[in-house]
Amino acid sequence: MLFTAFAAALLPLASAQLHLQAKKAGLKYFGAATDSPGQRERAGLEAAYPRYDAILRDTNEFGQTTPTNGQKWLFTEPEQGVFNFTEGDIVASIAEENGQLLRCHALVWHSQLAPWVEETTWTPEALRGVIVEHVTRVMEHYKGQCYAWDVVNEALEEDGTYRESIFYQVLGDEYIKLAFKTAAEVEPDVKLYYNDYNLESPGPKADGVLRIVRMLQDEGIKVDGVGMQAHFRAHDAPTLDEQLAVMKSYAALGVEVAVTELDVRIQLPVNETSLAWQAEAYKNTAIACMRVRECVGITLWDFYDPFSWVPYVFEGEGAPLLWFEDFSKHPAYFSVIEAFANMTSPPKCSGKRRSHKLY
Numbered sequence: 001m002l003f004t005a006f007a008a009a010l011l012p013l014a015s016a017q018l019h020l021q022a023k024k025a026g027l028k029y030f031g032a033a034t035d036s037p038g039q040r041e042r043a044g045l046e047a048a049y050p051r052y053d054a055i056l057r058d059t060n061e062f063g064q065t066t067p068t069n070g071q072k073w074l075f076t077e078p079e080q081g082v083f084n085f086t087e088g089d090i091v092a093s094i095a096e097e098n099g100q101l102l103r104c105h106a107l108v109w110h111s112q113l114a115p116w117v118e119e120t121t122w123t124p125e126a127l128r129g130v131i132v133e134h135v136t137r138v139m140e141h142y143k144g145q146c147y148a149w150d151v152v153n154e155a156l157e158e159d160g161t162y163r164e165s166i167f168y169q170v171l172g173d174e175y176i177k178l179a180f181k182t183a184a185e186v187e188p189d190v191k192l193y194y195n196d197y198n199l200e201s202p203g204p205k206a207d208g209v210l211r212i213v214r215m216l217q218d219e220g221i222k223v224d225g226v227g228m229q230a231h232f233r234a235h236d237a238p239t240l241d242e243q244l245a246v247m248k249s250y251a252a253l254g255v256e257v258a259v260t261e262l263d264v265r266i267q268l269p270v271n272e273t274s275l276a277w278q279a280e281a282y283k284n285t286a287i288a289c290m291r292v293r294e295c296v297g298i299t300l301w302d303f304y305d306p307f308s309w310v311p312y313v314f315e316g317e318g319a320p321l322l323w324f325e326d327f328s329k330h331p332a333y334f335s336v337i338e339a340f341a342n343m344t345s346p347p348k349c350s351g352k353r354r355s356h357k358l359y
């Protein structure tokens with residue numbers, strides 16, 4: 001009898017899936033970014049593609065996707081005035097075929113920028129023209145397909161001052177205003193986001209984000225959201241309280257927030273302890289997003305460890321996502337499901353999101 005009750009309690013969790021549970025907990029979506037096959041090739045795992053694709057396209061698991069690379073400037077405007085949407089279209093069409101929301105990423109960013117932008121000596125007037133043309137042509141191509149656009153990505157240094165990108169050097173903070181203003185003119189209905197990393201706990205960088213949002217609002221320029229990339233490390237990820245505090249501080253300005261690139265990397269090899277830290281980190285992000293009404297959703301930066309960017313950038317670290325190479329799930333997968341399920345279990349609330357009035 002005890003056993004039966006135990007099994008019955010576990011059953012709903014065993015069959016639960018991320019997007020399905022997230023929706024029940026009041027989020028708009030739970031998603032995963034993905035890449036065109038070109039980027040996956042370096043993992044050398046072609047035999048895994050069919051299984052990978054089946055999970056990606058399972059809308060109970062993922063209700064949203066983002067092209068990790070294909071819409072970046074390097075791919076979309078490799079030469080001035082020469083546009084190429086091949087890479088970005090691969091992911092956009094996956095979303096369309098499956099009825100998944102598409103978060104579009106990213107219009108103005110200093111990294112993965114086409115070399116010609118940095119190699120040219122610009123007058124302010126000429127660089128303004130370049131930004132307007134890039135934002136306009138890329139957004140027009142994807143018009144009607146995106147739930148949101150990351151309009152400006154990573155404009156801040158860790159101390160909250162502006163990053164000395166080519167855009168900032170020539171135009172100062174005007175480039176941010178110009179990018180958002182142009183984006184709003186091209187597609188007034190899409191959500192326009194400022195997106196960055198290390199802004200998932202209060203501090204100087206988070207203050208910089210608040211300053212950018214206020215600056216845009218003060219000038220009457222449309223800004224709809226703050227994207228929290230959330231590239232964490234298992235042993236020192238932001239706490240639940242930190243994430244709640246910072247999300248609320250953005251939301252207090254009247255914008256929505258989203259967790260846009262979540263992964264939690266581990267010092268390899270993984271062990272039980274580090275996987276438990278990772279499970280805790282993922283759980284805290286899920287809980288924070290559920291508790292803050294303005295947090296619309298969570299996007300993993302891919303979902304399958306071998307296709308993550310982490311091992312290529314952080315030596316000795318990896319396993320940051322929710323599916324291991326053999327397609328078994330991380331403990332973190334179940335902690336996210338459990339966190340969502342806790343929020344939706346009948347005694348605490350009536351199947352709707354409850355705690356959003358906590359603050």
Ligand SMILES: *[C@@H]1O[C@H](CO)[C@@H](O)[C@H](O)[C@H]1NC(C)=O
Nearest residue numbers: 038075078083084085086087
């Ligand atoms: C556009 O991009 C794709 C994918 O990167 C590439 O294969 C193709 O050659 C490009 N097209 C042009 C006209 O450069």
Ligand SMILES: *[C@@H]1O[C@H](CO)[C@@H](O)[C@H](O)[C@H]1NC(C)=O
Nearest residue numbers: 266267268269270271273274
């Ligand atoms: C597990 O890995 C972490 C690093 O992620 C390390 O600090 C810890 O000592 C390891 N524990 C064991 C029992 O090996």
Ligand SMILES: *[C@@H]1O[C@H](CO)[C@@H](O)[C@H](O)[C@H]1NC(C)=O
Nearest residue numbers: 283335336337338339340342
């Ligand atoms: C879910 O709720 C149970 C009972 O209150 C608690 O023990 C558990 O830690 C919670 N799990 C999560 C992931 O919040």
